[in-house]
Amino acid sequence: MQQFSAKELATLINSRLIGDPEQLVGADVVIDSRKVTPGCLFVAIVGENFDGHDFVSQAVASGAAAVMVDRELEITAPQLIVTDTVAGLSELAKGIVAKARAESGLISLGITGSSGKTSTKDLLSQILTAAGNTVSPPGSLNNEIGVPITCCRVDHDTDYLINEMGARGIGHISWLTSIVPPDIALVLNVGVAHLGEFGGVEQITKAKGELVEAVPEDGWAILNADDTQVAKMATITKAKIGWFAVDKQPEISAELVATAEDIELDRLARPSFTLRMQFGGEVSSYPISLQLSGRHQVANAAAAAAAALAAGVAPEKIAVSLNRAKAQSVWRMAITQRSDGSIIINDAYNANPESMAVAVQSLHHMVAEQQKKYPKAKGIAVLGDMLELGEESAKWHHKIGASLRIDEVFAIGEYAEDIIAGARSSGIDGKICEHKDILSLLQVQPGDVVLLKASRGIGLEAIAGQLVEGVEL
Incomplete structure (x- = not known):
C-alpha cells in the first residue's frame, strides 16, 4: 500500500488510535511477525493455533511502524484498536481499493472455480503484468485473510488487481466482493471440490455465481461455455458476457470469445494450440505453446486470454505473454x-x-x-x-x-x-x-x-x- 499516517489509517478503518498520529506507515501489511519489513503495519490475527497479539512486541522490534490489535498493549508503536482484527483488515483493504479506484482507474478482476484458480491466476497475472502495474496474490491466497492482504498491496500506480476467490459456503464470495468489487469476473468451472461442505453441485454453483452477481452493468462476466453450470450464470447478471471454450467455437453470439483449438501435447504433456480471439468485431488467431504441463492448462489459458481481452489488452500481447508464461506457484504439475x-x-x-x-x-x-x-x-x-x-x-x-x-x-x-x-x-x-x-x-x-x-x-x-x-x- 502507499504510505499513510497512523491517523489516516485510523480514519480509514474507523478505529481508536493510541500513539503518534503522524507516524508514517507503509508499504507492507503483514500478519506473520517473521516477515515484518521496516515501516510496515503488523495485523495481529487470532487463529485456531496462535494469537498474533503474542508476537506484537517481536514485530515492533523487527521494524513494524504500527500495529492493528483488538486490545491495548504496552508497546511504543502506534496501535489501531479494533473489535476484530480480521474485520479491521478487511476494512483497510476496502478503503485502499476504493481510494485507488477513485484516483487511478484501477481494474479489479476476480477468479473463482472448483479447480484451476491458481494456475489461471498465474497466467492472467503474467499477461497483465506485461500490460501494466499488476497486483496478484502469490500462491492461493483466496480467503477472508488472503484477499484483503492482496488488496492492501495496491497503491496509486496499480493498474490491475487480481484476486482468487474461494468459498467454503454460501455467502463467502459475496463477502469477499464487498471488500473488492470485481469489474471483471472469471468463472472457470463447477465441480465437486468441497462437496462435503456445500451438500450438492447446485449449492456450489450458487456460491460461485456470487462473483458474477457482484459485477456492475458496465463490467464483464467471463464464463466457461463448456461447463453447463457456469454457462447458466449468464442469466444472473446484467453485466456484459464473454466466453471461453476449448476444442470448438461455442454456438453463442457474443462480443468477446476466446477459443483454443487444434490441441497437441509434447512428451511432457505441454500443450500447443491455436488461440482464436474475437472482440469488438475483430477476430485474430495465434499459435500458442505453453511451458506448463497438462491438457487442462489449455482451458486455463483460454480463460486468462478472455479476461485479459475484457481488461483491454491487445490480442497479440496476450499471445506473446502466454507463450512466455512460466509456472509460478509451487507443487502444481x-x-x-x-x-x-x-x-x-x-x-x-x-x-x-x-x-x-x-x-x-x-x-x-x-x-x-x-x-x-x-x-x-x-x-x-x-x-x-x-x-x-x-x-x-x-x-x-x-x-x-x-x-x-x-x-x-x-x-x-x-x-x-x-x-x-x-x-x-x-x-x-x-x-x-x-x-x-x-x-x-x-x-x-x-x-x-x-x-x-x-x-x-x-x-x-x-x-x-x-x-x-x-x-x-
Whole structure:
C-alpha cells in the first residue's frame, strides 16, 4: 500500500488510535511477525493455533511502524484498536481499493472455480503484468485473510488487481466482493471440490455465481461455455458476457470469445494450440505453446486470454505473454526429469476429483511418450486423500483408482483402501502404505514416470522433494 499516517489509517478503518498520529506507515501489511519489513503495519490475527497479539512486541522490534490489535498493549508503536482484527483488515483493504479506484482507474478482476484458480491466476497475472502495474496474490491466497492482504498491496500506480476467490459456503464470495468489487469476473468451472461442505453441485454453483452477481452493468462476466453450470450464470447478471471454450467455437453470439483449438501435447504433456480471439468485431488467431504441463492448462489459458481481452489488452500481447508464461506457484504439475530418464510429477499442492483426473491423464500421456524411448518405462502413482467430499468420498476415491491405466499405485490416507480397490478392479497392482514407507517401496527405474498428488494436508510434497533431491529444478 502507499504510505499513510497512523491517523489516516485510523480514519480509514474507523478505529481508536493510541500513539503518534503522524507516524508514517507503509508499504507492507503483514500478519506473520517473521516477515515484518521496516515501516510496515503488523495485523495481529487470532487463529485456531496462535494469537498474533503474542508476537506484537517481536514485530515492533523487527521494524513494524504500527500495529492493528483488538486490545491495548504496552508497546511504543502506534496501535489501531479494533473489535476484530480480521474485520479491521478487511476494512483497510476496502478503503485502499476504493481510494485507488477513485484516483487511478484501477481494474479489479476476480477468479473463482472448483479447480484451476491458481494456475489461471498465474497466467492472467503474467499477461497483465506485461500490460501494466499488476497486483496478484502469490500462491492461493483466496480467503477472508488472503484477499484483503492482496488488496492492501495496491497503491496509486496499480493498474490491475487480481484476486482468487474461494468459498467454503454460501455467502463467502459475496463477502469477499464487498471488500473488492470485481469489474471483471472469471468463472472457470463447477465441480465437486468441497462437496462435503456445500451438500450438492447446485449449492456450489450458487456460491460461485456470487462473483458474477457482484459485477456492475458496465463490467464483464467471463464464463466457461463448456461447463453447463457456469454457462447458466449468464442469466444472473446484467453485466456484459464473454466466453471461453476449448476444442470448438461455442454456438453463442457474443462480443468477446476466446477459443483454443487444434490441441497437441509434447512428451511432457505441454500443450500447443491455436488461440482464436474475437472482440469488438475483430477476430485474430495465434499459435500458442505453453511451458506448463497438462491438457487442462489449455482451458486455463483460454480463460486468462478472455479476461485479459475484457481488461483491454491487445490480442497479440496476450499471445506473446502466454507463450512466455512460466509456472509460478509451487507443487502444481511441477515436472523434474532425473538423470536416469525418469520423470517426477509433483502435483501435491491440492487435489479434488477434477484436478486428480487431469493429473492422471497427464501421467498416462507421459508414460506412453516415455515408452517410445524406454520400452520398459512404468507409470507409478502415489495418491492421497481428496478432502472435503463428504458422504461421496469413498465413491470418488474408488473412481480415481479405477481410472488408472498404469503399472503401480501407492495410496496413503483415510481413503487409501478405496483408491486401491478401484485400481485392482482395473487390474492394477496397488499397495496401501504409510507416509514413512513410501520412499522404500518406490523402485523407480530409468524412464519411469511418477505422479504424486493429494490434498494439501497429506504432505506428499516432502516425498516429491526427496525423489528429486540433488536434481537441478
